[in-house]
Amino acid sequence: MTRDAQRATGATGATGATGVPKPQAAPQPWAVPNAPGAPQALDLDKLFAARLHAARVRPYLATALFALHTVESRRVPTMAVDRYWRCYVSPVFVDRTPVEELAGVWVHEVSHLLRDHHGRSDRVARERGLTGPGERLRMNIAADCEINDDVFGDGLIRPEGAVDPASLGLPEGELMEDYLRQFRLEPRMGDAAWLDCGSGADGVEREWELGPDGAHGLSEQERDAVRFRVAQGITGRPGNAPEGWRRWAEEAFHPPQPWRELLGAAVRSAVSGSGAGEDYTYGRPSRRSAGVPGAVLPSLRRRPPRVSVVIDTSGSVSDAELGSALLEVAAISRAVGGRRDLISVVPCDAAARIAHPLCRAEGIPLVGGGGTDLRAGFSRALKAGPRPDVVVVLTDGQTPWPATRPPCRTVVGLFPRHRVRSSWNEDDPDYEPDAPPAWARVVDIGS
Known part of the structure; x- marks a missing residue:
């Protein structure tokens, strides 16, 4: 975790058999001065005293701290x-290492596991085609930035040389995936090459780890149970936890799902398409003005995209699906860079309600409960000023659709249809709603 630790272990940057840069210890660095050649025993009393200190100053992490099984390793x-x-x-x-600093390392390491940095690193590697030890080291550093921006203080000593967003010139409060886009390994970061928080931080198994068949490992169900209990502790007394942990706890009950990634990708694709988020400005004249003497032509500029989310609040949509819809709104916000001021939400059953600006998703009143006609929602969204670049519709699909293509891109998130078909229209048991039109990008939510 620190440069002092590197010096303490005699570490020098090297690459191991796993392809991950790791330190090389000096010969017999653990030898005790008054017992030449004898390996130094692990001071469990000191180590566990540090864990107890960590649990006292971060009580909401106690369940996770005591769930870790200690393995001595040189x-x-x-x-x-x-x-x-x-x-x-x-x-x-x-x-x-002093006890207070050891306590900070305990919290740092367990934070990697609670925040599922190994699983997230694997997903990012697949999605972005990141391979090799250098990219995994970047993931470890990005994960450290996510943790270290608010882990220290209030009883935990900040180690000298700890990697955090400020040390890389990056903003605080972002996620590992965001930090990965914002920095590359550079010569000035050579001191970070010894960092190795294990596969729990970047997903790559080390040769010194016990692996899936080793003793004292937690099953997937046990790991999820620990995360759930920690999240319960944070949400029960949110004033005691930093913003990053509160955000994590809110999302821990709703882990990332494949459809959420697809929905985010669909929205990003829509807002980056030709014509979306583009406008003309005279603030920067077009270069073509030189060919038209005496005339000033505007240039085309890129502006932040605006997204309007139409949520189906009809009686055929369950309370659970409405709750899921609010989670999708948060995912859409992240997909467009977190600019909540550019997102509006329109609740709609047979009539469209007021378009609400997105401040916090849980503050949006999802009023409705009648029949379904999302054409009114489209109309309300498109009449908003300024007009959205993308309309996202979250619905179970039991609705008429606009006869013509809207003048902006459309993404439809479909909730699963678990109900008996006769409940869709009691007068016609064979009734089946029309599928979303071909001009909409469709993502199945929950499949």
Whole structure:
């Protein structure tokens, strides 16, 4: 975690058999001065005293801290975790690190696991085609930035040289995936090459880890149970947790789903298409003005895209689906860069309601409960000023659709249709609603 730890373990940057840069310890660095040649034993009393201190100053993380199983290892530079909730600990590092600093390392390592950095790293690697040890090191650094911007203070000492957003010139409060887009490995970051928080941070197994068949690992169900209990503790007393942890706890009950990624990708594709978010301005004249003497022609500029979300609030949509719709609104906000001021929400059953600007999703009144005619929602969204670049519709599909293509791109998120068909129209048991029109990009939510 720190440069002091690197010096304490005699680490030098090298690449191991796993392809991940890792430190090389000096010969016998754990030898005790008064017992030449004897390996230094792990000071469990000191290590567990640090964990107890961490639990006292971060009580909402206590369940996770005590769920970790400690494994003594002389092959790790400081402390590291695998995805099965084992914590590998260097005896030398424990011996030479103050208890208060050790407590911070405990919190840092367990944060990687709670925030599922290993699973998220695997997904990012697949989606962006990131391969090789350098990219995994970047993921470890980006994950550290997500954690370290608010982990220290209030009883936890900040180690010298800890990687955080400020040290890389990046804004605080963002996620690992966001930080990955904002920096590349550079010579000035050479001191970070020894960082190795284990597969629990970047998803790549190390040769010194016990693996899925090793002892004392937690099952997937046990890991989820720990996360759930920690999230409960945070939401129960939110004033005691930093904003990053409160945000994590809110989303822990609704883990990322494939359809949410598809929906976000569909929205990003729509807002980046030709014509979306484009406008003319005289503030920067067109270069073609030179060919028309005496005339000033406007140039085309890119402006932030505006998104209007129409939510089906008819009686055929359940309360659970409405709750899911609000989560999708939050996902849409992230897909367009987090600019909530550019997103409006229109609740609609047979009639469209007021278009609400997005401040916090939970503050939007989803009024409705009658029949369904989302044509009114389209009309309300398109009459808003300024007009949206993209309309996103969240519905179960039991609605008439506009006869003509709207003058902007459209994305439709369809809730699953679990109801008996006769409940769609009691007068016609064979009735089946029309599928979304061909001009809409359709994403099945929940499949």
